[in-house]
Amino acid sequence: MELRQLASFLAVVEEGQFARAAARLFLSPPAVTGHIQRLERELGVQLLERSPIALTPAGERLVPHARTMLAAANAATDAVTDLRTDDDLPLRVGVMAPGSAELTPVILRAFRKAQPAIPLIVESLAFAEHTTALTEHRVDLAFVRPRPDDERLNVDVLTTEPRVLILPAAGPTGDADALRLSDVLDLAFVGLSEDVPRVFTDYLYFASARNGMPPRRGVDEAATIQDVLTSASAGRAIGAALYSFSRLYHWPGIRFVPVIDAPWAQSVLASRRDDIRPQVRAFRALATTLARDLGPGLASASEAAGPVILPEP
Incomplete structure (x- = not known):
């Protein structure tokens, strides 16, 4: 599944015509048609009825996820457009296992795909490294729990759980x-x-x-x-x-x-408050976007028993 395929799919859904969608994307109608056909083949389902244009049940289910994926990719791209990638240092991400549940691997994969030129190193953290891994500059971002109370750190809440x-x-x-x-x-x-x-x-x-x-x-x-x-x-x-x-x-x-x-307690993504590098901002933006848009759905899909995780009352 490629981002351009999702962009073509959403453009047709929103414009209601292949021709208008192609004009909006500065592509030819055959190119847009090909993107959607390949997407349908990869997923093994029909997403659009062609005459007239209408969403199938599978297409309706895909729309919010397609929008989230494109928004996350755009957020990461916008945050690092001014970076030079020929001399970048690796972005070091610490994970106090399991991080923020199912969101942790989703965020890491999405960042690698959105910014493949930025080297990404993932390191395991022990309980004693809850804040010191960041404050001692051993990692640049960290998936930890609970929320740190260190004023030197920025904190993005990803889950709030029983x-x-x-x-x-x-x-x-x-x-x-x-x-x-x-x-x-x-x-x-x-x-x-x-x-x-x-x-x-x-x-x-x-x-x-x-x-x-x-x-x-x-x-x-x-x-x-x-x-x-x-x-x-x-x-x-x-x-x-x-x-x-x-x-x-x-x-x-x-x-x-x-x-x-x-x-209830929180899992968070923490980073140093004085670290204003664009790649750190990009990772934070991607993580918070995915947590907001995909978090409850990921929990629901993986739930074996009991309630879905909801925002704290």
């Missing part, structure tokens, strides 16, 4: 369908190193509900989500996460159980 516990399936609460904060505050959570910032420890341990009391900690210390999952599956401690983790991780011996009265 909270879940990561529990041993064989544990005393592992068979619950839902829990409340009062049910979980006395459980033993995974430990975190002293290098992990306070905003992350408060997020993991539901600090706002503890009235200053410290959490019980298990014997394991976690540096990444993989460590949390391993500890929980072994029945040694529990963890906490965003709701989207229940779609993305399927480990033996664990369950994700909603905490129905816990405050």
